[in-house]
Amino acid sequence: MDGLGREQIFAATPVSPGIAIGRAWPFRRSVERNSAPEDRTVPPEAVDGEIARFRQARSDTREELTRLQQQLREQLNSGEAEIFDAHLLIVDDHTLVNEVENCIRNERKSADFAFHKVITNYISVLSAMPDEYLRERALDIRDVAARIKAHLRHEEADHLDHLSDRRIIVATDLAPSETALLDRDKVLGFAIESGSATSHTAILARSMELPALTGIPPGLLDGLSADDTLIIDGFTGKLILNPEPRTADTYRLKAEEAGRFYSNLRRESMLMPETADGFLVQLAGNLDTDSGLKELTQAGACGVGLFRTEYLFLNRRTSPTEEEPFEIYKKMLSATEGRPIVVRTLDAGGDKIVSHFDRTPEQNPFLGLRGIRLCLRERPDLLRTQLRALLRAGVFGNLKVMLPMVSCMAEVTEVRFLIAELQKELKREKKEFVSRLSVGAMIETPAAALQTDRLAEVVDFFSLGTNDLVQYTMAIDRSNERVAYLYQPSHPAILELIARTVRAARRHNIWVSVCGQMAADPVYTPLLVGLGVHELSMEANAIGAVRRVVRGLYLHEAEAAARAALNAGSAEEALAISRALLRKVAPQVAKLVAADRD
Ligand code: PEP
Ligand code: MG
Numbered sequence: 203m204d205g206l207g208r209e210q211i212f213a214a215t216p217v218s219p220g221i222a223i224g225r226a227w228p229f230r231r232s233v234e235r236n237s238a239p240e241d242r243t244v245p246p247e248a249v250d251g252e253i254a255r256f257r258q259a260r261s262d263t264r265e266e267l268t269r270l271q272q273q274l275r276e277q278l279n280s281g282e283a284e285i286f287d288a289h290l291l292i293v294d295d296h297t298l299v300n301e302v303e304n305c306i307r308n309e310r311k312s313a314d315f316a317f318h319k320v321i322t323n324y325i326s327v328l329s330a331m332p333d334e335y336l337r338e339r340a341l342d343i344r345d346v347a348a349r350i351k352a353h354l355r356h357e358e359a360d361h362l363d364h365l366s367d368r369r370i371i372v373a374t375d376l377a378p379s380e381t382a383l384l385d386r387d388k389v390l391g392f393a394i395e396s397g398s399a400t401s402h403t404a405i406l407a408r409s410m411e412l413p414a415l416t417g418i419p420p421g422l423l424d425g426l427s428a429d430d431t432l433i434i435d436g437f438t439g440k441l442i443l444n445p446e447p448r449t450a451d452t453y454r455l456k457a458e459e460a461g462r463f464y465s466n467l468r469r470e471s472m473l474m475p476e477t478a479d480g481f482l483v484q485l486a487g488n489l490d491t492d493s494g495l496k497e498l499t500q501a502g503a504c505g506v507g508l509f510r511t512e513y514l515f516l517n518r519r520t521s522p523t524e525e526e527p528f529e530i531y532k533k534m535l536s537a538t539e540g541r542p543i544v545v546r547t548l549d550a551g552g553d554k555i556v557s558h559f560d561r562t563p564e565q566n567p568f569l570g571l572r573g574i575r576l577c578l579r580e581r582p583d584l585l586r587t588q589l590r591a592l593l594r595a596g597v598f599g600n601l602k603v604m605l606p607m608v609s610c611m612a613e614v615t616e617v618r619f620l621i622a623e624l625q626k627e628l629k630r631e632k633k634e635f636v637s638r639l640s641v642g643a644m645i646e647t648p649a650a651a652l653q654t655d656r657l658a659e660v661v662d663f664f665s666l667g668t669n670d671l672v673q674y675t676m677a678i679d680r681s682n683e684r685v686a687y688l689y690q691p692s693h694p695a696i697l698e699l700i701a702r703t704v705r706a707a708r709r710h711n712i713w714v715s716v717c718g719q720m721a722a723d724p725v726y727t728p729l730l731v732g733l734g735v736h737e738l739s740m741e742a743n744a745i746g747a748v749r750r751v752v753r754g755l756y757l758h759e760a761e762a763a764a765r766a767a768l769n770a771g772s773a774e775e776a777l778a779i780s781r782a783l784l785r786k787v788a789p790q791v792a793k794l795v796a797a798d799r800d
Contacts, residue, residue, distance in 0.1 A: 220413030222391030467746030471502035507739025535599030573607025596636035668718030732764030754787030
């Protein structure tokens with residue numbers, strides 16, 4: 203692949219929307235940041251010196267991270283700087299520090315080698331985890347490890363801050379801390395091989411509004427030169443190497459349109475998300491931590507439709523106490539000024555493995571003790587703690603609880619009994635609590651969807667977890683790439699289950715939300731509105747486009763599309779129906795997000 207070669211198009215994963223066009227900056231690290239130091243044994247009299255050197259390197263790293271965190275806070279003015287809190291925790295992790303110091307002391311290894319040995323072990327354990335969240339945390343550890351190693355070597359960490367002109371970075375990976383420090387005047391976007399939409403690097407790219415792709419072909423970087431021109435399309439995932447002038451012009455136009463479009467969308471954040479004929483569809487936000495609340499408010503979210511609590515349990519050796527979530531919910535409630543927050547109880551199991559749990563291995567974890575099953579059968583202690591925190595924090599605002607992976611009514615009634623028992627307990631303890639906590643069920647198994655008429659008798663709301671509903675209905679593992687072609691949210695079977703859930707909710711006068719990824723993809727908005735859901739819950743940056751689509755629709759048109767899609771012979775046919783309506787009511791959105799999906 204020579205510079206200025208012919209046009210080539212590659213498919214990657216879009217993780218941050220936007221278009222970038224410009225020259226490439228192939229980022230090949232001079233020293234592999236985590237390269238192995240020499241296995242060096244030191245004389246006994248040097249042991250104390252090595253330990254002191256390790257402590258100094260940690261202290262320098264701590265100082266550096268705190269400085270970076272401060273810088274990021276000033277630049278972004280958002281909660282993303284909290285990412286460095288996790289990094290700081292790693293620097294001061296007692297077990298890690300003890301293991302390294304023991305290795306220096308007992309095996310008389312150099313500080314560099316002892317640290318490398320211990321940290322490599324940590325990284326390889328985490329990297330092998332089936333849970334994507336945990337694998338991504340291995341990237342954080344790698345990032346911190348590289349800094350400590352650089353300080354041990356008295357080197358400056360590899361930085362990306364000497365770009366002379368505006369470029370698109372192409373690299374094997376980018377650490378979150380490297381991403382945070384990218385100069386937004388110089389960096390147009392980036393394309394990397396590793397990571398996913400849930401990595402901290404991707405989260406940062408979205409906050410910094412930098413178009414970004416992950417999963418680019420592994421060989422691409424090798425042949426790339428600084429003379430090559432690139433286009434990255436963070437909407438569709440396309441990477442175009444050395445585009446023909448005509449292609450570049452098309453994308454320049456698309457970039458201009460996207461820029462105008464997004465700034466218009468931001469101006470629309472105060473508009474009501476209702477159809478042209480006045481049917482209100484609430485738009486709420488999904489959060490993994492409490493740090494994204496500000497972005498949600500700016501995007502005009504009506505509240506938090508899904509707060510995933512798994513993050514509270516990851517990266518730690520013990521489960522949180524009651525006080526920790528209590529304080530978080532209290533803080534969130536005061537920031538949302540009366541808007542509702544729906545907290546989901548721990549959804550561990552499946553691919554979400556909490557490392558400090560002592561679990562019996564399962565052959566089919568997605569069909570195993572996951573979500574509410576795990577809490578009820580194996581960890582009622584954790585369920586009690588979570589519910590007590592919710593009951594107490596509920597006093598400070600509009601807090602609701604929702605249960606993941608429900609498949610029987612008994613699971614809900616058991617939780618309701620527990621809530622009643624905990625209320626008595628809190629009363630005895632003279633603690634403040636809410637006497638009425640709204641309880642919802644996630645509808646993400648076909649069993650739950652088919653039983654919504656009965657379930658509606660025992661819950662206050664439904665929230666359709668379409669990520670899992672698709673997985674369990676289509677009988678495909680949602681993380682298995684070989685069956686990804688069957689991951690079809692528009693399959694008439696899925697639409698039927700959604701329609702059924704909405705009918706049951708309406709019959710029983712309770713509300714129904716969709717909080718899976720389907721809610722964030724404007725291509726499905728016409729169908730979901732037509733099926734009659736009350737609320738769509740998604741990431742902050744997806745809200746603008748979905749609001750635009752909702753406002754362009756007439757309810758009767760959306761309903762007709764939904765009816766036709768329910769009767770379609772395939773997911774493709776149903777999707778085409780939705781896309782056709784999308785093109786009619788929100789052509790700009792369609793152009794950006796759906797143009798390449800025919
Ligand atoms: C879902 O299944 O759609 C959902 C929102 O939950 P999660 O992706 O966390 O399983
Ligand atoms: Mg789910």
